[in-house]
Amino acid sequence: MSIDQESRKPVRPRPRIAITLGDPNGVGPEIVLKCLSDSRLMKFFDPIIVGSAEVLRKHAEVLELPLPELQVVEEVPERITPERLVVVDVTGGKAPEVEFGKITAEGGKLAMESVRRAVQLCLDGRADAMVTAPISKEAISLAGYKDPGHTEFIARLTGTRRYTMMMVSDDLRIGLVTGHIPIWDVPKRVTRQAILETIEIIHDSLIQDFGIDRPKIAVLGLNPHAGDGGVLGREENETIIPALEEARRRGYLVFGPFPADSFFGIGAYRLYDAVVAMYHDQGLIPFKTLAFESGVNYTAGLPIVRTSPDHGTATTSPDRARHRRGVCGARSIWPSTSPAAARSANRRRRLLLLRQRRHECGHSRAGGRALQPAGPRVRPGDGLRRLRSLGPLRAPPDPAVSAGCAVGARTRVRDRLAGAGAAAAGTLPLSSQRSLGGHAGGGPREGRPCG
Numbered sequence: 001m002s003i004d005q006e007s008r009k010p011v012r013p014r015p016r017i018a019i020t021l022g023d024p025n026g027v028g029p030e031i032v033l034k035c036l037s038d039s040r041l042m043k044f045f046d047p048i049i050v051g052s053a054e055v056l057r058k059h060a061e062v063l064e065l066p067l068p069e070l071q072v073v074e075e076v077p078e079r080i081t082p083e084r085l086v087v088v089d090v091t092g093g094k095a096p097e098v099e100f101g102k103i104t105a106e107g108g109k110l111a112m113e114s115v116r117r118a119v120q121l122c123l124d125g126r127a128d129a130m131v132t133a134p135i136s137k138e139a140i141s142l143a144g145y146k147d148p149g150h151t152e153f154i155a156r157l158t159g160t161r162r163y164t165m166m167m168v169s170d171d172l173r174i175g176l177v178t179g180h181i182p183i184w185d186v187p188k189r190v191t192r193q194a195i196l197e198t199i200e201i202i203h204d205s206l207i208q209d210f211g212i213d214r215p216k217i218a219v220l221g222l223n224p225h226a227g228d229g230g231v232l233g234r235e236e237n238e239t240i241i242p243a244l245e246e247a248r249r250r251g252y253l254v255f256g257p258f259p260a261d262s263f264f265g266i267g268a269y270r271l272y273d274a275v276v277a278m279y280h281d282q283g284l285i286p287f288k289t290l291a292f293e294s295g296v297n298y299t300a301g302l303p304i305v306r307t308s309p310d311h312g313t314a315t316t317s318p319d320r321a322r323h324r325r326g327v328c329g330a331r332s333i334w335p336s337t338s339p340a341a342a343r344s345a346n347r348r349r350r351l352l353l354l355r356q357r358r359h360e361c362g363h364s365r366a367g368g369r370a371l372q373p374a375g376p377r378v379r380p381g382d383g384l385r386r387l388r389s390l391g392p393l394r395a396p397p398d399p400a401v402s403a404g405c406a407v408g409a410r411t412r413v414r415d416r417l418a419g420a421g422a423a424a425a426g427t428l429p430l431s432s433q434r435s436l437g438g439h440a441g442g443g444p445r446e447g448r449p450c451g
Contacts, residue, residue: 014045015128016080018088018118021051022133025099025107029059031309032133036085037066046080048127049087051114056087058098076126090117108139115150119157122304129305137180148180151299154306163301164201166274167284169291173210173274174283175202175300186279190222190235195243195276202274203252205300215273218263219244219256222278226259240278264290 022028033056036047049056053072060067071077071084080086090113096106112135121127132150140147147153155163166175177198178189199217206215220226221240223233230237240257247254258268260277264286269275277283287295297308 014043016046016048016076016126018048018050018121018127018130020111020114020118020130020132021049021055022114023107023111023136023139024052024055024096025102025104025139026134026136028111028133028135029055030063030065032056033060033063033065033067036068039082045128046082047085048076048080048121049085050090050118050121050130051087052091052096052110053087053089054091054095055098055110062100076121088117088121090114103136103139103142105139105142105144108136108141108143108145111135112140112143112145112153115153116157119154119304122306123158129307132306132308134309150306150308151179154299154302154304158303160302162197162201163299164198166202166205166298166300167287167291168296168298168307169287169294172269172287172291173202173206174287175274175276176278176280176283177276178279180280183279183281187222187235190239190278192239192243192246195219195240196247198276199243199247199252199254201301202276206273209298209300209305210273212273214253216253216255216271217274217276218258218269218272219254219276220260220263220278220282221257224259224261226257260286 019032020028021032029051032049053070056070057067059065068085069083070087072087072089074089076086076088091110096110099107115132115135118127118130118132122130135150137149140149145153147156151163151165155161164175164177165179166173175198177194178186181189199219202217203215206212206217219240222235225232227233227236236257244254244256255272256276260282263269263275275283295309299306
């Protein structure tokens with residue numbers, strides 16, 4: 001759809017977000033039900049559940065959760081009311097079997113068909129964004145799907161070649177050069193072109209989806225201590241540093257490569273708008289340690305807005321499921337819904353601004369009057385801050401979960417943040433930078449910032 005066509009869509013009072021149920025045997029339907037049990041949700045967006053109404057009913061019955069009145073449809077209605085929950089059923093009227101804790105081909109197929117339908121709703125303009133509940137990669141493989149996960153499947157459905165998985169929280173955003181691949185495949189996939197593409201995708205997403213005009217991006221090394229000048233690996237000197245130099249020539253504000261361990265340990269990530277990690281665990285281990293409770297999986301580079309919780313299916317038996325309420329509470333999926341609405345609003349705003357600028361150019365040549373900007377920008381983190389201002393939800397998470405680790409980690413690094421900032425900005429001598437965790441020689445050095 002063209003920009004002009006997109007900007008002429010009727011503006012809804014609230015965005016519509018398609019929410020898939022994920023694996024029917026996992027935790028997805030449970031966290032969706034817990035999220036929807038809070039009526040305040042309707043103040044932010046109109047939910048459209050994509051999956052199976054029978055799966056929702058089964059989870060509500062076994063887990064003793066409240067079930068809203070369902071409006072089961074095949075096509076999304078023009079008007080959505082808060083009194084009834086719209087469910088787009090993808091089963092064709094069949095009742096799928098729910099086997100708690102089991103990994104089945106039927107469950108994998110239902111999960112992926114829900115994702116396919118949600119993507120189509122977004123492409124057709126029937127939904128403004130989509131949130132995907134967790135799926136089992138083993139189950140979708142049993143169902144015959146070759147895609148390793150959500151991200152790759154959605155990219156294929158939308159015809160997207162350049163994309164990356166980003167983990168997003170209030171003050172931390174991490175993008176990946178390589179995703180769901182074996183660790184022994186990582187070094188040969190970390191190429192100059194792959195690093196440049198990841199930087200470009202994240203840079204564009206920070207501007208378009210997060211409203212950051214001049215983003216600063218930190219890049220991590222691949223080897224311990226970022227190679228330590230080539231002693232512990234050559235990828236930094238031969239691949240990563242040349243890629244960053246090319247990115248700077250293209251005008252991107254990139255810094256690094258930084259040693260991954262000390263970079264997060266001293267809190268240097270706070271100085272940048274995003275961090276580029278070379279492989280999955282290098283980025284996701286620190287992210288889930290620091291922001292497990294509020295973290296969101298966001299796919300950058302797609303033509304649609306897609307978010308997801310940052311955890312898996314948590315498959316378990318129904319007896320154990322009754323006792324996991326503190327672990328898989330409503331907050332598990334709430335942080336995914338509001339950023340989806342915010343990113344959709346930012347994209348719409350940029351489309352309107354682009355159309356207005358075209359109009360201004362035409363009027364300025366004819367002596368016409370320029371239009372005013374199209375509404376306030378949704379700032380990064382607005383969604384999560386707004387949700388937290390509502391107070392506690394009905395099913396607060398167990399404080400023993402990873403949030404405790406995140407608070408502890410942030411407290412430990414607070415008094416070292418000033419030194420971390422000086423090292424990351426390149427205002428400390430090399431000897432001091434190495435004392436804070438090493439330096440590869442490709443980032444800020446010689447007392448002056450890069451870029």
